Amino acid sequence: MQQLRDRIKTDGKVLSAEVLKVDSFLNHQIDPELMMAIGEEYASRFAEEGITKILTIESSGIAPAVMAGLKLGIPVVFARKKKSLTLTDGLYSSNVHSFTKNVTSEISVSKDFIKKEDHLLIIDDFLANGQAVLGLLDIVEQAGASLAGIGIVIEKGFQPGGKLIRERGIRVESLAIIKSLKEGTIEFYEEETV
Ligand code: G4P
Ligand code: NA
Ligand code: NA
Numbered sequence: 001m002q003q004l005r006d007r008i009k010t011d012g013k014v015l016s017a018e019v020l021k022v023d024s025f026l027n028h029q030i031d032p033e034l035m036m037a038i039g040e041e042y043a044s045r046f047a048e049e050g051i052t053k054i055l056t057i058e059s060s061g062i063a064p065a066v067m068a069g070l071k072l073g074i075p076v077v078f079a080r081k082k083k084s085l086t087l088t089d090g091l092y093s094s095n096v097h098s099f100t101k102n103v104t105s106e107i108s109v110s111k112d113f114i115k116k117e118d119h120l121l122i123i124d125d126f127l128a129n130g131q132a133v134l135g136l137l138d139i140v141e142q143a144g145a146s147l148a149g150i151g152i153v154i155e156k157g158f159q160p161g162g163k164l165i166r167e168r169g170i171r172v173e174s175l176a177i178i179k180s181l182k183e184g185t186i187e188f189y190e191e192e193t194v
Contacts (some may be wrong), residue, residue, distance in 0.1 A: 001041050001175040005188050007034060008154065008176055014184045018159070019100075026125055026153065030063050038175060039067025042123065042151045045173050046072070049148040051121045053077060055114065055140065057107060057132055060125040064153050068123060077114060079107040079136060092142045096135035100128060107135050109143075116144035127152040127174060130161025137170075149173060156181075157189055 013021040025031040042064070051072060056065035057079040069076035082093075093108035114120070122136050133150060140147055149171030155162050157177040165172050177189040 001038070003034070003037055004153070004176045007031075008178075008188075009186060012186055014181045014186060017180075017182050018156075020154070020156070020178065020181055020186065022154070026063070027060050032063075035063045035067045038064045038153060039069075039071045041175060042068040042121070042173070043071035046121055046148055046151070049121070050119055051148050052118045053114070054121050054123055055079065055109070055136055056123045057081070057136060061123055064125065064151075065123040068121070068151065072121075075113075077109060079109050079139065081105050081107055092139045094135040094138040094142075096131050098129075098131060107132075107139070109139050111143070114139070114143040114145055118143070118145040119148055120145050121148050121151060123151040123153075125153045127155040127161045127165075127172070128159045130164045133161065133165055137165075151175075154178065 007025060011024045015021050023029065025034055051074060053074055054065045054069045054076045056062055056076065058081060062078050065076045090111050091108040092111060093106050095104050096107050097104045120140055122133060124132055150165060152172060152174040155174035155177045157179055162172060179187040179189050
């Protein structure tokens with residue numbers, strides 16, 4: 001998605017060869033017009049899939065997910081990152097380990113909001129090691145729901161998440177795929193899926 005790649009080039013800050021900061025339009029301040037364009041892009045890519053609901057994870061997945069839900073005319077559910085290991089009745093939950101932050105957190109979704117009849121689209125802001133997506137996939141499986149695919153805003157193509165998920169035969173649509181952040185320079189893959 002050219003508009004997104006342009007925005008990353010203009011406003012993204014390379015913090016290291018591994019980390020891109022996009023706080024000015026995605027992770028802290030949010031640009032609603034860009035989010036709307038992103039939502040429209042997912043809606044058009046997944047238009048024929050018969051999706052009933054979008055599943056994302058708080059906090060930064062919510063904005064693009066809500067815009068996609070608005071365009072597709074379907075609800076959006078976000079997994080909560082909760083600390084408590086008690087009171088898990090009525091919840092699907094999964095453990096997500098962040099290699100970046102070196103913490104494991106439990107994510108959960110109420111059983112009220114995902115049913116086995118649902119056909120889901122997962123959306124998230126970043127795909128790095130893929131652990132958050134694996135946690136969401138675990139929840140989809142627990143619910144017995146089906147999956148249309150995964151929409152990612154920014155995939156770091158040099159980290160293993162994308163390969164890990166695509167190897168399972170899952171459709172991953174990343175709107176920008178970063179090839180490299182070396183020497184402070186942002187390089188993209190031309191194709192939007194690898
Ligand atoms: P993984 O799910 O792909 O394994 O990701 P990882 O544990 O490496 O990332 C942990 C958090 O950092 C996630 O956000 C993820 O979206 C974010 N992240 C990973 N790489 C980058 C990066 O290069 N730039 C930015 N800006 N974020 C990155 P989170 O902790 O869930 O936070 P939230 O923003 O959703 O609240
Ligand atoms: Na994030
Ligand atoms: Na996220």
